[in-house]
Amino acid sequence: MKRKLRIAVFAHEFPALSETFVLNQVTGLIDQGHDVTVFAERPRPEPQVHADVQRYGLQSLTRYPKLPGNLAHRGLRAFGLAARVAGSNPLRLASCLDVRRFGREAASGRLLYWGACLAREKPFDIVLAHFGPVGQLAATLRDAGLLQGKLATVMHGVDVSAYLKEDRDAYRDLFDKGELFLPISEVWRDKLLELGCPAEKAAVHHMGVDTARYRYLPRRRAADAPLKLLTVGRLVEKKGVADALRALARMLEAGQDARYRIIGDGPLRQELEELRDALGLQEQVRFLGWREQQSVIGQMQDCDILLAPSVTTESGDQEGIPVTLMEAMASGMIVVSTWHSGIPELVEDGVSGLLVEEGDTEALTAALLRLARSDVTSWTAFSEAARARVLEAFDVTRLNLLLTGRFNGLLMQQSAAA
Numbered sequence: 001m002k003r004k005l006r007i008a009v010f011a012h013e014f015p016a017l018s019e020t021f022v023l024n025q026v027t028g029l030i031d032q033g034h035d036v037t038v039f040a041e042r043p044r045p046e047p048q049v050h051a052d053v054q055r056y057g058l059q060s061l062t063r064y065p066k067l068p069g070n071l072a073h074r075g076l077r078a079f080g081l082a083a084r085v086a087g088s089n090p091l092r093l094a095s096c097l098d099v100r101r102f103g104r105e106a107a108s109g110r111l112l113y114w115g116a117c118l119a120r121e122k123p124f125d126i127v128l129a130h131f132g133p134v135g136q137l138a139a140t141l142r143d144a145g146l147l148q149g150k151l152a153t154v155m156h157g158v159d160v161s162a163y164l165k166e167d168r169d170a171y172r173d174l175f176d177k178g179e180l181f182l183p184i185s186e187v188w189r190d191k192l193l194e195l196g197c198p199a200e201k202a203a204v205h206h207m208g209v210d211t212a213r214y215r216y217l218p219r220r221r222a223a224d225a226p227l228k229l230l231t232v233g234r235l236v237e238k239k240g241v242a243d244a245l246r247a248l249a250r251m252l253e254a255g256q257d258a259r260y261r262i263i264g265d266g267p268l269r270q271e272l273e274e275l276r277d278a279l280g281l282q283e284q285v286r287f288l289g290w291r292e293q294q295s296v297i298g299q300m301q302d303c304d305i306l307l308a309p310s311v312t313t314e315s316g317d318q319e320g321i322p323v324t325l326m327e328a329m330a331s332g333m334i335v336v337s338t339w340h341s342g343i344p345e346l347v348e349d350g351v352s353g354l355l356v357e358e359g360d361t362e363a364l365t366a367a368l369l370r371l372a373r374s375d376v377t378s379w380t381a382f383s384e385a386a387r388a389r390v391l392e393a394f395d396v397t398r399l400n401l402l403l404t405g406r407f408n409g410l411l412m413q414q415s416a417a418a
Contacts, residue, residue, distance in 0.1 A: 005034045005407060006122065008149060010129040010138050014040035014062060015053045017290050018234050018264070021207035021323050022130050027052050028400030037124075038062040039117070048292045063121075065113040074109045081116040088119040095144035105140055115146050124149035126407045132159035132171055139177045150410045152180035154205065157341060160191050162317035171195060179410055184320045185342025205403065207323050208396035214297065214330035218383040220376050221304050227251075227258040227372050230303040230333075232296055232324040235266030238317050240309035240338065242268075242275055243361050247309070249279040250365040256372050260285045261303065263296060300331045305371060308337040311358045321346050326394045329353070329386035334379065336367050346394065352385040 007029055011022050029036050038061055053059065068074050086093040095102070096111040105111045118141065127142070127149040129135040135153030142151065153174065160183070164170055175181075175197045182205035183189040192202050221227065229248070233239045241262065248260050262272075262285065269287065276285045291299070300306070306328035310319045321342040325335050329346070335353035337343050347353040354371070356363035371379070 002033070003408065003411075005029075005125045005404070005411075006149075007034050007036050007126045007128060007407070008121075008124040008138075008147070009036060009038045010127065010134050011038065011040045012131060012134055013042055013044040014038050015049050015058065016044035017046050017048065017050065017292075019130075020050065020209075020293065023050055023052055023058075024208065024210060024323075024396045025128070025400060025403065026058065027056050028396055029404070030056055032400065032404060034404070036061060037121070040064060041067070046290055048290055050293050052293075063117050065110075065117040067110060067113040071109075074113075078109060078112060081112050084119050085112065085115040089145070092119075092145050095146070098144075102140065102144060111140070111144055111146070114141055115144070118146045121147075125411060127151045129153045131156055132163060132174065135178060136171070136174050139174055143177070150180070150407070150414065151178045152182060152407070152410070153178050155181060155183040155188050155192060157184075157188070157320035158317050160188050160195075162313065162315040164195070165316050168195065171197070175201070180406065182406075185345050187342045187345070188320070203406065205406070206394055206399060207321065207326075208394045208399040209323060209326045209330055209390065210397065211330045211391055211395050212397075213293075214327060215301065216330070216383075216387050217301055217332045218380045219304050219332060219334055220379060227256065227305065227368065228303040229258055229260040229305050229307045229368075230263070230299055230328075231260070231307050232263040232299075232327075233308075233322065235262075235264055235268040235272060237268065237313045238310055238319055239264075240311040240358070241272055243309045243311065243359060243364060244307050245272065245275050245279060245281060245285065246361045247364040247368060248281060248284060250361065251368055251372075252281075252284070254365070254369060256369055258284060258368075258372075260307070261288055261299060262286070263288045263291050263299060265289050296327070297331070300328055300333055304334065305368070306333045306335045307368075308335065308343075309356075309358075309364055310338050310340040310343065312340065319343065326390050330390045332383040332387055334371060334382045335386065336364070336371070346389065348385070348389065352382065352389045 009026055092115055096115040099106045127138050129138045132155055141147040181197055181202045183192055184207050189202050189204050251258055312318050318341045335347050337347055338358045339355050340358055349355040354367040356367050
């Protein structure tokens with residue numbers, strides 16, 4: 001008989017439109033019959049949320065510590081919170097205030113607020129943390145006696161690249177305390193081992209997509225129609241959207257008409273809109289802002305090519321394997337991306353998409369022109385291979401079953417050791 005697990009999913013922000021990989025795991029675990037509670041610092045301040053947040057009633061399953069940014073406001077609520085924590089277990093209150101042991105986490109009041117948030121929670125079987133720093137928080141909460149459960153940390157990209165620039169040994173304690181590490185690509189598993197993570201604790205676990213939601217539509221563009229390009233993601237440096245705009249300008253100079261839609265928002269939006277205008281692309285490029293998932297799916301059905309020219313930033317920030325690429329490939333879109341991080345583990349160059357070197361605008365232009373001038377047979381072959389690749393290794397239903405298998409393995413180890 002399959003065991004029903006109590007699972008705590010920790011994220012920095014939830015819900016977040018650009019982190020469907022967290023949402024897909026939460027809903028997948030619920031679909032399997034597990035008892036799931038989500039913990040996050042806050043919801044991401046966005047104008048829309050994915051429909052699944054309401055469909056699954058995730059608002060009622062999500063807990064926030066509600067830590068005020070203002071120190072004076074934190075102090076005003078401290079006595080009430082302390083009483084709540086002490087009411088559940090006086091020893092927990094002592095841990096929350098133990099500055100000697102927990103340093104800034106205790107001195108800032110963060111542990112106290114988390115202690116109040118967790119005060120009425122029963123022990124969990126599994127604590128699943130997304131991103132390394134969130135895993136560190138979960139480990140601290142467990143050390144303080146505020147949280148119980150085997151700790152599994154999913155490592156994505158920025159947390160094993162830019163985050164470690166200042167302190168390469170930042171995860172030393174986490175490697176000792178965490179029971180399982182789930183890098184989302186072989187690239188990041190190799191990096192974890194290099195950093196000192198025990199090999200027996202690290203297993204690649206891809207993020208995935210619900211392939212049933214993406215109707216397969218092989219691309220068959222009319223030769224005289226403009227090429228329809230799409231990018232989906234936060235408008236930040238590592239997404240490489242500036243390179244995409246420059247490549248589009250080069251395409252137009254080469255006589256190839258194209259239209260480019262950009263879904264998403266972020267700190268670089270104004271700068272990118274100014275670049276669009278400077279390149280004279282006002283008629284060809286539309287910034288659509290954030291869209292909920294069904295709208296994104298509709299845009300994918302209408303476009304030819306998913307453009308994802310990811311780059312490594314000056315700070316060393318890198319992608320994992322963007323879920324957007326999986327969504328596009330599941331729908332039959334042709335992906336043009338870069339030899340970046342774990343992307344080649346999803347996109348096989350020349351088979352299920354095209355890859356170019358990071359930051360090489362000329363090569364990016366050439367890849368787009370190659371597709372624009374290819375025949376229908378080539379397009380169909382790309383589409384079929386893309387869909388097949390996602391079905392083979394990135395279907396979220398299969399991956400979520402694999403995930404619970406890993407969890408049960410942890411719990412069996414615990415039983416055997418007891």
